Amino acid sequence: MLVVEDEESFVEALMVGLRREGFRPQAARNGAEALQLFDALRPDLVLLDVMLPDLSGLDVCREIRRRSTVPIIMVSAKSSEIDTVVGLEVGAGDYVAKPHRLRELVARMRAALRRAPRDRVPPSHVALDVGDVHLDPERHEVTVRGGTVDLPRKEFELLELLMIHAGRVVPRDTIMEEVWGMDYVGDTKTLDVHAKRLRSKIEDEPSSPRRLVTVRGVGYRFEP
Numbered sequence: 001m002l003v004v005e006d007e008e009s010f011v012e013a014l015m016v017g018l019r020r021e022g023f024r025p026q027a028a029r030n031g032a033e034a035l036q037l038f039d040a041l042r043p044d045l046v047l048l049d050v051m052l053p054d055l056s057g058l059d060v061c062r063e064i065r066r067r068s069t070v071p072i073i074m075v076s077a078k079s080s081e082i083d084t085v086v087g088l089e090v091g092a093g094d095y096v097a098k099p100h101r102l103r104e105l106v107a108r109m110r111a112a113l114r115r116a117p118r119d120r121v122p123p124s125h126v127a128l129d130v131g132d133v134h135l136d137p138e139r140h141e142v143t144v145r146g147g148t149v150d151l152p153r154k155e156f157e158l159l160e161l162l163m164i165h166a167g168r169v170v171p172r173d174t175i176m177e178e179v180w181g182m183d184y185v186g187d188t189k190t191l192d193v194h195a196k197r198l199r200s201k202i203e204d205e206p207s208s209p210r211r212l213v214t215v216r217g218v219g220y221r222f223e224p
Contacts, residue, residue, distance in 0.1 A: 001109075002043040003027045004034040004060065005075070006053050017102045023109075024174065031055025035063055036126055040164045041178060043070065045113055050076035050087065058090050065091030071112035075100070130166045130224055133202060133211065135159060144202050154179060155198045158191075162212065162222035171219040195220060
């Protein structure tokens, strides 16, 4: 699921609570990041704050609704009837006023998931640039310092996911779910094999990687 919230103290506490309830939340701190992560992660539910520092939550909701029927629950300190009506009219399925109790929020989220049709969101078409690495999803093309690098599909998807989260650690289970799918039952060491192959193509010294870094016991991080 995707949590779109810019209040750092609030979102950290919320993420901890949601994980305890069995969810796997990913956080976006503004509207632009929310849309980018939505395309990349294909979340099954979006928890969306109305007040964001760039795009409004209403604009983000409209844009997501153009792409998917994924359940959207809007969250806001604004709780008047007109605010609720506007949120529902732009495509949200539910509207929760702050402050809210985690138990109530989780109940609403689970109800939304039960009602939701299972659709798949088209892959991202946003080109990514991190350092001297350029990735173009539409052309399935990667260049490093201007030179083209040929990547098979899984290596490409792994690199795209890590570049989207550049500078942050992406947990192993998140990578496995997003790149290999929730139903994957093979050896998780396949991730390490693909990471090793990817390093051999994008690193100057694959044995001492500077771009694709292992965070032992946690996952991988792509360095800007």
